[in-house]
Amino acid sequence: MPVDQTIARQHIDDLAAYVVASPTPYHAVAEGARRLTVAGFRELDETETWELTPGGYFVIRDGSLVAWRIPDTAGPGTGFRIIGSHTDSPTFKLKPRPDIRTADGWQQVGVEIYGGPLLNSWLDRELGLAGRVVIADGSATRIELIKTGPMMRIPQLAPHLDRSVNDVGVKLDRQQHTTPVWGVGRPDRSILDQLASLAGAGHDQLLGFDITAYDVAEPAVFGVDDEFFASGRLDNLSSVHAGLRALQDAETGPHIPLLVAFDHEEVGSATSSGAAGPILESVLQRIGLALGAAGQDHLRALAGSICLSADTGHAVHPNYPGHHDPQHRPVLNGGPLLKINAVQRYATDANGIAAWRQACGTAGVTSQDFVSNNAVPCGSTIGPITATRLGITTVDVGVPLLSMHSAREMAGVQDSAAITAAMRAFLAG
The missing domain is CATH 3.40.630.10 (Zn peptidases)
Structure with missing residues (x-):
C-alpha cells in the first residue's frame, strides 16, 4: 500500500x-x-x-x-x-600529514580511501571537510565538531589528454588519481591551519583529528512526479x-x-x-x-x-x-x-x-x-x-x-x- x-x-x-x-x-x-x-x-x-x-x-x-x-x-x-x-x-579520510605541495605550485590534500566508494563518482565535485578535532585547552583537551564549505575538488583528466576514456572507461590509480586540489600558488598555507581555526584554535593546539571529505551538493527530490530522491x-x-x-x-x-x-x-x-x-x-x-x-x-x-x-x-x-x-x-x-x-x-x-x-x-x-x-x-x-x-x-x-x-x-x-x-x-x- x-x-x-x-x-x-x-x-x-x-x-x-x-x-x-x-x-x-x-x-x-x-x-x-x-x-x-x-x-x-x-x-x-x-x-x-x-x-x-x-x-x-x-x-x-x-x-x-x-x-x-x-x-x-x-x-x-x-x-x-x-x-x-x-x-x-564510503569516503576519503585525511592522512596524518595531509599537506601536499607539487612542483607546479598545486596544493593538494593527502587522503586515504575509507570503505568501498564508487571512486569515479567523486570526481569533479566540490568537496568539503568535516569531522572531529581534539584541541589542547590548557592542561586539558576538548573535542570540537567542524565542517567546512566547498574546499576541494578531484579534477578529472580531460578527454583531449586521454582519448580512450570513453571507450575503456575511467581507470583510477587509488593513490595518484584521487588526491584533491585545494589551492595553488600559496605554499605557506596548511590545511591543518584551516581545521584548527574552525575550532577556534591555532595549529599548535591541534592534537588529533578524524576528518573526512563530503560532497557539499544538497539533496534533491526529482522525477516527473517528484518520486525520486538523490543524496x-x-x-x-x-x-x-x-x-x-x-x-x-x-x-x-x-x-x-x-x-x-x-x-x-x-x-x-x-x-x-x-x-x-x-x-x-x-x-x-x-x-x-x-x-x-x-x-x-x-x-x-x-x-x-x-x-x-x-x-x-x-x-x-x-x-x-x-x-x-x-x-x-x-x-x-x-x-x-x-x-x-x-x-x-x-x-x-x-x-x-x-x-x-x-x-x-x-x-x-x-x-x-x-x-x-x-x-x-x-x-x-x-x-x-x-x-x-x-x-x-x-x-x-x-x-x-x-x-x-x-x-x-x-x-x-x-x-x-x-x-x-x-x-x-x-x-x-
Missing part, C-alpha cells in the same frame, strides 16, 4: 535535513542526540552508574549511538526490540533516520524498544564503537542491571529479543537488469526490502521473516524480497555480526537504492516513510 504522498514528502524533507546536518558519523550522532533530547530523551554517561526509570535514554560512543525507551512494565528479564544500523559511509550517505543514514523517527514515535509494548547506530560498518565493524565491538552488548547488560537483573535475567532477556538490521539494498538497475535474480526484482518506491542470503551474508531466517512481515502487515506497508543473482554475490551487514555476538534472531531489511556507494545515491521518496512505519510497528511488538 503506497504511503500518503504528503506524509512521504514531509518524511523525505526531514531525511534531507538530517543528511545535510550529518556529513560524518560524529555529526550524525550529534544530530540524532539533538533530536532525541528535543523528544525528551536523556543522555547517559558510560562512566557513571545508571538508574533507569520509565522514559527515554541514549548513549554516545565516538561515532555510535544507542537509544532506548524504558516502558512502565519493564523488568529484569524484559526482552528488546532492536533496530540496528550504521552511521558511516549522499543514504547508505546508511536513511536507516538511522528511520530508526530515530520510529523510536521517538514508538508506542509502548511488551519489550524495550532500542536503536543502535554503529560506526565503522563500511570497514568491517571491528572497533570499540563498531558492531563487532562490545558497545551494544554492554548497553543491554547495563539496562538489565539497572532494572534489577540478576542470575539468568540477562540471558532470558536476550532469548526474548529480536533485531532488525536496517541497511540499504539494491534496486533493479534499468541499464543493467541482468545483475539481479530473475525472480526477485525490487524497484524504487516498491517498499522496503527483506534481504535473504543462503550463506548468511544476511542474518534473515524464517523467524525473522515472520516478524518482519507481521510488522509490515500492521503498518500497511508492502515489502519486497531481495535475493542475489548467484553470479553476483551480495555484500554483508551488521546483521550476521549482531546475531553472532548476541545469539538473537536477526532479520536484514532496508530501503532499495540505485548507485549505492556513489557520492550521490538515489532512492524512492515513498520508501523512507514506508520503512519508518514498519519499524514503528516492529518496535511496538
Whole structure:
C-alpha cells in the first residue's frame, strides 16, 4: 500500500535535513542526540552508574549511538526490540600529514580511501571537510565538531589528454588519481591551519583529528512526479533516520524498544564503537542491571529479543537488469526490502521473516524480497555480526537504492516513510 504522498514528502524533507546536518558519523550522532533530547530523551554517561526509570535514554560512543525507551512494565528479564544500523559511509579520510605541495605550485590534500566508494563518482565535485578535532585547552583537551564549505575538488583528466576514456572507461590509480586540489600558488598555507581555526584554535593546539571529505551538493527530490530522491550517505543514514523517527514515535509494548547506530560498518565493524565491538552488548547488560537483573535475567532477556538490521539494498538497475535474480526484482518506491542470503551474508531466517512481515502487515506497508543473482554475490551487514555476538534472531531489511556507494545515491521518496512505519510497528511488538 503506497504511503500518503504528503506524509512521504514531509518524511523525505526531514531525511534531507538530517543528511545535510550529518556529513560524518560524529555529526550524525550529534544530530540524532539533538533530536532525541528535543523528544525528551536523556543522555547517559558510560562512566557513571545508571538508574533507569520509565522514559527515554541514549548513549554516545565516538561515532555510535544507542537509544532506548524504558516502558512502565519493564523488568529484569524484559526482552528488546532492536533496530540496528550504521552511521558511516564510503569516503576519503585525511592522512596524518595531509599537506601536499607539487612542483607546479598545486596544493593538494593527502587522503586515504575509507570503505568501498564508487571512486569515479567523486570526481569533479566540490568537496568539503568535516569531522572531529581534539584541541589542547590548557592542561586539558576538548573535542570540537567542524565542517567546512566547498574546499576541494578531484579534477578529472580531460578527454583531449586521454582519448580512450570513453571507450575503456575511467581507470583510477587509488593513490595518484584521487588526491584533491585545494589551492595553488600559496605554499605557506596548511590545511591543518584551516581545521584548527574552525575550532577556534591555532595549529599548535591541534592534537588529533578524524576528518573526512563530503560532497557539499544538497539533496534533491526529482522525477516527473517528484518520486525520486538523490543524496549522499543514504547508505546508511536513511536507516538511522528511520530508526530515530520510529523510536521517538514508538508506542509502548511488551519489550524495550532500542536503536543502535554503529560506526565503522563500511570497514568491517571491528572497533570499540563498531558492531563487532562490545558497545551494544554492554548497553543491554547495563539496562538489565539497572532494572534489577540478576542470575539468568540477562540471558532470558536476550532469548526474548529480536533485531532488525536496517541497511540499504539494491534496486533493479534499468541499464543493467541482468545483475539481479530473475525472480526477485525490487524497484524504487516498491517498499522496503527483506534481504535473504543462503550463506548468511544476511542474518534473515524464517523467524525473522515472520516478524518482519507481521510488522509490515500492521503498518500497511508492502515489502519486497531481495535475493542475489548467484553470479553476483551480495555484500554483508551488521546483521550476521549482531546475531553472532548476541545469539538473537536477526532479520536484514532496508530501503532499495540505485548507485549505492556513489557520492550521490538515489532512492524512492515513498520508501523512507514506508520503512519508518514498519519499524514503528516492529518496535511496538
